[in-house]
Amino acid sequence: MAEPEYTVASDSETTGEEKSSSAFPEIAIGIDIGTSQCSVAVWNGSQVELLKNTRNQKVMRSYVTFKDDAPSGGVSNQHTHELEMLSGASIFNMKRLIGRVDTDPVVHASKSLPFLVQTLDIGVRPFIAALVNNVWRSTTPEEVLAIFLVELRAMAEIALKRPIRNVVLTIPVSFSRFQVTRIERACAMAGLHVLRLMPEPTAVALLYAQQQQQTIHENMGSGCEKIALIFNMGAGYSDVAVSATAGGVSQIKALAGSAIGGEDMLQNMMRHLLPDSEIIFSNHGINEIKSMGLLRVATQDAIHRLSFETSVQIDVDLGNGSKICKVVNQEEFQEVNREVFEKCESLIIQCLRDAKIEPDDVTDIIAVGGCSFIPKIKNLIMTICKRQELYKGINPMEAAVCGAALEGAVASGINDPFGSLDLLTIQVTPLAIGIQADGNNFVPIIPRNTTMPARKELAFTTVHDNQTEALIVVYEGEGKKVDENHLLGYFKLVGIPPAPKGVPDINVCMDIDASDVLRVLAGVVVPGSQQAAIPVMEVRMPTIDDGHGWCAEALHRTFGSKLNLVTVQKKI
């Protein structure tokens, strides 16, 4: 008891207090790992600064190349030509593969990538391998991401001259909680602690809130509410958010997202240019990988040029005797990717509807991400919102990482004397969370777009007489049936006092805190007694680890409807 102060205060904290608050060493850095590109930013005491690697790049390609010795990622390594990345030795697009099972269509679409993606279609993780000296060496998306994060961390530590531990990561809206745990695991493997995971468009919303706050300070105008529609589309995912911003508080009204992105457009175009490309490339021979790489580079280049030109000439020799010479124009590109654009439209419309915002009420439209340069994307957003122009004050490639860095500073408790960090994001849940009840139905307990932190409870009851056990199976998603949603975990409630069906009162409560930790609580009470019949169960979700694709099926096969629950009908 004599000298607790000496042990409590760590060295770094004391030195931090001696210096100004801006040099406080524990400012979390913001990392935006995109499907194709990534960047790191930090609050440097007065503003957000993007960190550069040794080659002076702020935005780096996300990939990891496997070699005989240690693997190297896109942060330190630089391929002399894009083609080297496509030789089969590099793994990229890991964000599209992480936490997905081999029945997922996104995994199937990844089979035409130069590295090996094998599926067995039974609901386990896919087999992924890189080609090293003519050997397919297996790896996992988590491992690849961790290797990459280690490089990013080393780069940030060199740039900031201090150890890095806390990070704020941006993730796509459509990520399930299971995918989030995979990201967290990759971070843990890289020695990083995830302070916050924020959906990409909400990071952009925070940056927007800060900009609005600053313009208000300059103009001394009134802090009126501004509604922003944020559309973020990168290589792997597209997300939409509607936020209401006033006085530095960015209140997210609704989120929507889907796993469609530039990669889908690229593959559609490749198929358009070489209709049987998937069959040719499916066996992953050395020559096929090479010609696939050539086609990929040429197509990618053509899509980039189509953002500025109305038609482009594609000339590529695939090496195996086949040549592609073709002129592609805007209309053709739009027709090939019609489904992608339609999906984008429906996302935006759905998000506006969920937020209960009319397109006329939107103050600013912000389009970010690599695909926001595509003219058709810009047009469709402006058409939906009946506007002539988009918000200009934000760099589309750096917005998300800047927002993450701001959140990192806010969540680390940093104060800014000029009020630039007087910010707050009020997040909402991107997907509904509920349990299986009423047979095979998904009963949401926390609906989509509920303000976080959130706590909701719902009453259930037994379906059989003298049912003493109940299985609580927790799912996440938007489907009406459980098998359309992601399984998060399950636990058995035992010791329910024997009673006729419909009598025991089973209360399931879900609690999400601000750092997005989900806890599920379940308690039982028989009416008439004041006490809970058994101790309340508290489970932190997700609990399942691997093979979640077949887990639900196994549960159903073993227990059937023996341990089911039904919702208690509400009487008015």
Next chain:
Amino acid sequence: MPLSVVSICQISLPIAPQVHGRFDTNKPMSRWRQRCSVTRCCYNRRAEERARAGKNYYELLGVSVDSNAQEIKEAYRKLQKKYHPDIVGQKGHEHTLLLNEAYKVLMRDDLRRDYDASVGHQRVRYETNYSGLSYSSWKGPLRPHALFVDENACIGCRECTHHASNTFEMDEALGCARVKVQYGDDDQNIEVSVDSCPVNCIHWVDREELAVLEFLIQPQPKEGYGVFGGGWERPANVFMAANSLSKQLKQQAGTPRNARATVDEETPAQAEARANASMKIKMERISRLWNWVNEILG
């Protein structure tokens, strides 16, 4: 992680009384009612618990009972900046949950009305546009006739609330009775309470008329002109007013949107005349004020 261990303890503690509290009420009810029942049964529990749960949503957000959406929104954001876990850490979790719940209820018109009814005070409606929703709810199937209290005539004798307490309620602020739930009691009790009214202010009306009548009987703020006017008013004969309002509504629904726009438009000459007139009124007001200042000073 020591942090998460602490938070588990924090979370599991307040949950337990909630789980208990719920079971006191055998009828399953909607969420805000659950919370109310929790509040009530927590009264003899820890004092701190009561202080937290005993506050109503208006007190929690620090807004007045008749505040509008804009004020609630601003208050909510201001408080969030103070209590959000992003800013104060895990200890802000419980309070933020309450704030979120309060905000959700008060921002949605239907939930707010239910909440107001449950805590027993009557919100005076600022929004003067007619929403088409009636104040009272229905128990059982809709019937062709509905009960309506002409609050202009009501003397606040409480006879009706005595005989049919599930149907009628007293508005303590205005001192008159009002229908809370249509057919909330059985027909005989309702019959007795209608007959017992000494001033015969309980009327049977058509269901279609109910919403309009209930809208009009609520006092509306009266526009003030300096020291004159202001305060609250409602139509002296609510049935006459209801007739004309429903006629207006019907006309509006009948005329297409663009046709109405042309009616609203005025010729440039009219506009000029109107501008001149309003300018004149303003000038007059200023000159009156000026004279008055002169009188006082000189």
